Amino acid sequence: MSDPVFSRVLIKLSGEALMGPLDYGTDPETVGKIADQLKTVHDRGVEIGIVLGAGNIYRGLAAAAEGMDRATGDYMGMLAIVLNALTLQDALETRGVHTRVQSAITISEVAEPYIRRRAMRHLEKKRVVIFAAGTGNPFFTSDTAAALRAVEMHAEILLMAKNGVDGIYTADPRKDPDAEFISEITAKEALQRDLRVMDQTAFALCMENGLNIRVFDMADDSNINRIISGDRVGTLVTT
Numbered sequence: 181m182s183d184p185v186f187s188r189v190l191i192k193l194s195g196e197a198l199m200g201p202l203d204y205g206t207d208p209e210t211v212g213k214i215a216d217q218l219k220t221v222h223d224r225g226v227e228i229g230i231v232l233g234a235g236n237i238y239r240g241l242a243a244a245a246e247g248m249d250r251a252t253g254d255y256m257g258m259l260a261i262v263l264n265a266l267t268l269q270d271a272l273e274t275r276g277v278h279t280r281v282q283s284a285i286t287i288s289e290v291a292e293p294y295i296r297r298r299a300m301r302h303l304e305k306k307r308v309v310i311f312a313a314g315t316g317n318p319f320f321t322s323d324t325a326a327a328l329r330a331v332e333m334h335a336e337i338l339l340m341a342k343n344g345v346d347g348i349y350t351a352d353p354r355k356d357p358d359a360e361f362i363s364e365i366t367a368k369e370a371l372q373r374d375l376r377v378m379d380q381t382a383f384a385l386c387m388e389n390g391l392n393i394r395v396f397d398m399a400d401d402s403n404i405n406r407i408i409s410g411d412r413v414g415t416l417v418t419t
Contacts, residue, residue: 185410188227188303189337190330191218192323195235195264196343197398205236206267215271217404218308222277226408227303229333230310231326232268234260254318258285261322265312266290272308279308284316284325296332303333323378327385338391339407340378341398347415348375348395364416367393377417386419393417 197214200207222228237260238253265281272279280302283291291312292298302309314325323340330338344354348370351359362375367387370377377383377395386393396403396414406413 182409184221184224184226184408186226186336186408188229188333188335189221189339189408190229190231190326190333190335191339191341191404192231192326193233193268193341193398194322194343195233195237195260197341198232198264198267199236199343202236206264208271211267211271213401214398215268215275215277217401218272219275219277220405221408222306222308224405224408225306227306228308229299229303229329229335230268230308231314231322231329232261232264232310232312233322234258234264237263251318254314254320255285258313258316261314262287262291262312265310269310277308278306279310281310281312284311284313287313300333309333320381321379323382324385327378327382327391330391331385331389335391338386338393339404340393340395341404342395344397344399346397346400348377348417350375362415363412364418367417367419370417386417390419392419 198206198211200210234257238257262283269279269281281291282294282299284294286293299309311329314320314322315328326338348362349359353359367383371383394407394414394416403413
């Protein structure tokens, strides 16, 4: 196997990626498969940071639409992300991968507080770091948290894992059969065309800091490993 082209990456996993065939919650078999993929990459010497979403458990924006205070809903979403982080941590450590969860909100009994220098040290020691609870602030998405942590950790690329979609299309391929696949696009053009890869704040962070983004389908067990090897997988968003 060729040497990895990246030495440090930040992977954004949606909450939906943990559901598998379920309508809600986390599927142990699916989480196990994701952990296997991460272990394969980790064993190649790549330093891995992970940011999770919570769409499988809770969505603050959806709750706000139903009358709940947006900030309250977002804080509940952050707690749901911590649940996902602990689930993935357990799956990784079962496979012998040393993992640390750092939370942007204080939950000292189950996770370390987010401290940038400590997180950097964990990565240098080849520990996987899962960044939980988003940015710790309401009104910011987990996409923004992923972009922020990637920049803070000096990740070489942000890997956006999608659930059932193998990259960026001109429209939602699940709704529009005429949607065309885009293999490469600039972040500015993606914003102008409103392709909704991530929110505008996350895009702005990536653009300001020259962080490229690779959008790919998590369902293919070989994708992360292929990306690390330098293969063209999914869509590359350049900044």
